[in-house]
Amino acid sequence: MKVGLFIPCYVNTLYPEVGVATYKLLTHLGVEVDYPLNQTCCGQPMANGGFEKDSLPLAHHFEETFGDYEYIVAPSASCTVFVKENYPRLFEKEGLQRESKTSKHIYDVCEFLHDILKVKTLPSRFPHKVSIHNSCHGVRELHLSSPSELNIPKYSKIRNLLSLVNDIEILEPARVDECCGFGGMFSIEEESVSACMGQDKIEAHKATGAEFITGADSSCLMHMQGLAKRNSDSIKFIHVVQILAAGL
Amino acid sequence: MSTKHSIAASQFISDKTHEQWHNNALYFVREKRDNMAHSVPEWELLRETAAKIKMHTISHLAKYVEQFAQKAEENGVIVHWAKDADEHNHKVREILENNGVKKLIKSKSMLTEECHLNPYLIKHGIEVIESDLGERILQLRGDTPSHIVLPAIHLTRQQVGHLFEKTMNTEKGNCDPTYLTHAARKNLRHQFLTADASLTGCNFAVAETGDVVVCTNEGNADMGTSQTKLHIVSVGLEKIIPTQKCLGVFTRLLARSATGQPITTYTSQYRKPQEESKIHIILVDNGRSDILSNTEHIQSLKCIRCGACMNTCPVYRRSGGHSYTYFIPGPIGINLGMLRNPKEYSDNVSACSLCYSCNNVCPVKIDLADQIYRWRQNLDSLGKANPMKKGMSKGMKFLFKHPSLYNFSLKFAPLVNYAPRFLLYNKLNGWGQYHEMPTFAKESFTDMWKKGKVK
Numbered sequence: 001m002k003v004g005l006f007i008p009c010y011v012n013t014l015y016p017e018v019g020v021a022t023y024k025l026l027t028h029l030g031v032e033v034d035y036p037l038n039q040t041c042c043g044q045p046m047a048n049g050g051f052e053k054d055s056l057p058l059a060h061h062f063e064e065t066f067g068d069y070e071y072i073v074a075p076s077a078s079c080t081v082f083v084k085e086n087y088p089r090l091f092e093k094e095g096l097q098r099e100s101k102t103s104k105h106i107y108d109v110c111e112f113l114h115d116i117l118k119v120k121t122l123p124s125r126f127p128h129k130v131s132i133h134n135s136c137h138g139v140r141e142l143h144l145s146s147p148s149e150l151n152i153p154k155y156s157k158i159r160n161l162l163s164l165v166n167d168i169e170i171l172e173p174a175r176v177d178e179c180c181g182f183g184g185m186f187s188i189e190e191e192s193v194s195a196c197m198g199q200d201k202i203e204a205h206k207a208t209g210a211e212f213i214t215g216a217d218s219s220c221l222m223h224m225q226g227l228a229k230r231n232s233d234s235i236k237f238i239h240v241v242q243i244l245a246a247g248l
Numbered sequence: 249m250s251t252k253h254s255i256a257a258s259q260f261i262s263d264k265t266h267e268q269w270h271n272n273a274l275y276f277v278r279e280k281r282d283n284m285a286h287s288v289p290e291w292e293l294l295r296e297t298a299a300k301i302k303m304h305t306i307s308h309l310a311k312y313v314e315q316f317a318q319k320a321e322e323n324g325v326i327v328h329w330a331k332d333a334d335e336h337n338h339k340v341r342e343i344l345e346n347n348g349v350k351k352l353i354k355s356k357s358m359l360t361e362e363c364h365l366n367p368y369l370i371k372h373g374i375e376v377i378e379s380d381l382g383e384r385i386l387q388l389r390g391d392t393p394s395h396i397v398l399p400a401i402h403l404t405r406q407q408v409g410h411l412f413e414k415t416m417n418t419e420k421g422n423c424d425p426t427y428l429t430h431a432a433r434k435n436l437r438h439q440f441l442t443a444d445a446s447l448t449g450c451n452f453a454v455a456e457t458g459d460v461v462v463c464t465n466e467g468n469a470d471m472g473t474s475q476t477k478l479h480i481v482s483v484g485l486e487k488i489i490p491t492q493k494c495l496g497v498f499t500r501l502l503a504r505s506a507t508g509q510p511i512t513t514y515t516s517q518y519r520k521p522q523e524e525s526k527i528h529i530i531l532v533d534n535g536r537s538d539i540l541s542n543t544e545h546i547q548s549l550k551c552i553r554c555g556a557c558m559n560t561c562p563v564y565r566r567s568g569g570h571s572y573t574y575f576i577p578g579p580i581g582i583n584l585g586m587l588r589n590p591k592e593y594s595d596n597v598s599a600c601s602l603c604y605s606c607n608n609v610c611p612v613k614i615d616l617a618d619q620i621y622r623w624r625q626n627l628d629s630l631g632k633a634n635p636m637k638k639g640m641s642k643g644m645k646f647l648f649k650h651p652s653l654y655n656f657s658l659k660f661a662p663l664v665n666y667a668p669r670f671l672l673y674n675k676l677n678g679w680g681q682y683h684e685m686p687t688f689a690k691e692s693f694t695d696m697w698k699k700g701k702v703k
Binding site: 012013014017035037038041043049136140147152175179182183186191222225230 | 254560563597600621644681
């Protein structure tokens with residue numbers, strides 16, 4: 001099996017170790033990983049800010065870069081869901097006949113491990129207490145776990161995956177999937193509300209007694225990390241794949 | 249980087265104790281709603297059914313509104329039509345004047361807020377008394393609702409105690425909720441007994457029977473309508489539902505979604521006037537029929553005004569209802585404001601982190617967050633786009649459209665780590681006000697890949 005690895009722009013520059021962990025994990029599980037060097041950004045930041053038109057050329061570029069892969073895997077739930085949900089609509093809105101192939105083939109890495117590779121064992125070990133950060137787009141759009149609002153059977157793909165790791169203690173905060181307030185450009189346009197949401201979220205995670213906050217979206221983690229650092233909070237941040245790949 | 253909402257929100261948050269209280273009080277209501285939602289096995293089916301009934305009804309609105317009016321008239325109710333707020337207000341005044349009414353007792357009605365009925369009637373010499381406790385508090389303060397179900401949620405009991413000392417001669421410093429509620433009850437009792445007419449809103453108008461359904465917890469609507477010989481009902485066109493059977497779906501959803509109760513304490517169905525009494529129903533359009541042709545936002549017409557989207561909204565809970573410029577706040581208010589007047593109310597579109605929780609709590613499955621996303625896309629053409637955000641978006645587009653430029657910038661991004669603090673943390677950097685900047689990695693993933701370091 002061969003996958004095209006998509007490393008979102010901010011993961012590329014700020015958290016390359018998340019990309020490395022994704023690569024290690026996939027190759028360990030027997031997947032051949034290709035990294036097309038022409039890749040840039042999926043276009044989500046502009047669209048959520050209200051400039052969907054600016055995302056369109058990037059959607060075209062993404063289709064050209066990744067259109068031929070059977071599987072596209074990215075360590076970011078929100079970028080994945082942007083491609084999945086919005087590319088077909090963007091093309092249609094512009095009156096283009098173009099079919100979005102990537103939207104049918106893209107997976108967040110957790111989703112890919114859980115649903116496609118159906119990983120049942122991992123050799124990794126992470127002897128720490130971690131609190132799961134259930135990101136909004138991961139939960140309510142990509143369905144990585146059951147949203148707290150809905151009366152549907154409870155599940156969590158991230159918890160299932162983390163449970164495969166040896167010696168880990170998995171916790172979840174109160175208000176289990178309340179937004180951390182990142183929201184892309186929201187965090188600079190509504191900076192006070194955004195920071196307040198983030199600080200509340202950090203407190204909820206800390207109240208679990210966890211040493212680490214972990215999640216499938218580095219963007220939420222980046223937001224909370226920036227706030228925590230300003231307040232000299234000692235809680236640490238780590239992407240789920242880094243835990244799953246710990247010791248590989 | 250400021251919209252009117254973001255400025256008002258900053259101010260609200262600066263009183264941290266009150267912000268936390270407000271946030272927790274409303275989240276408590278959200279949790280009560282969750283308990284209810286999780287205790288009804290067919291909850292999601294109910295939501296789906298309600299959504300379909302509403303969509304069906306608004307797609308056949310003319311038919312159902314006519315059926316409703318005809319049935320109501322057959323029941324002996326006098327039906328009026330108002331195309332806008334002015335017509336509605338004139339109509340109410342005309343009915344009151346024709347019946348020699350000097351004092352009107354009202355139950356809570358968001359439609360009359362929308363139409364600014366109270367100041368209009370008062371200007372024309374009619375005394376208006378709000379009888380819902382929250383609304384009464386606001387009326388005595390000269391204040392406006394900050395939530396559609398819990399209109400005075402922005403006030404503390406101390407503030408209410410202080411207000412009642414002045415307006416009802418309650419004991420100084422006594423802000424015990426039970427004591428204050430009894431005082432209000434006593435005070436209102438006199439108003440009920442001396443009112444000449446009552447006005448209520450309407451939660452549901454049943455086309456099949458011509459009935460109007462009014463849901464309250466305080467019984468104040470019932471008290472007003474039982475005590476007076478003239479009852480006026482203001483009904484927005486979107487309140488119509490086809491049948492009595494449909495009503496069962498909505499009464500199961502409304503209170504559970506709104507306050508986490510199985511049903512409101514009083515659910516009263518008005519059909520025919522009593523002997524020597526009159527019921528007037530005013531069917532109000534005020535822009536609703538224009539929304540019917542707006543495919544991107546038609547779902548807003550499904551709203552049953554339960555307020556669940558406000559209680560769950562992390563932004564609303566932390567910024568308060570008065571930080572929004574439209575009289576209905578929160579996710580539904582952002583959308584209804586934009587439908588009312590996009591240029592005037594575009595400041596509220598920033599008040600959303602796109603967390604999508606509102607979509608999930610909405611009992612009629614309105615695509616609230618999707619609609620806010622779509623409004624954002626229109627701000628630029630309205631001339632209301634934030635210039636700094638627009639610049640950032642254009643810059644990002646340029647960078648990401650050119651892979652070689654992007655790869656070049658990946659190489660040099662780490663230099664930012666060495667920039668002096670005053671360059672990074674200033675007023676131009678909204679992020680830097682509360683956050684430390686993230687540290688760029690020494691080597692990007694792309695550079696590591698090229699050098700064969702990814703293994």
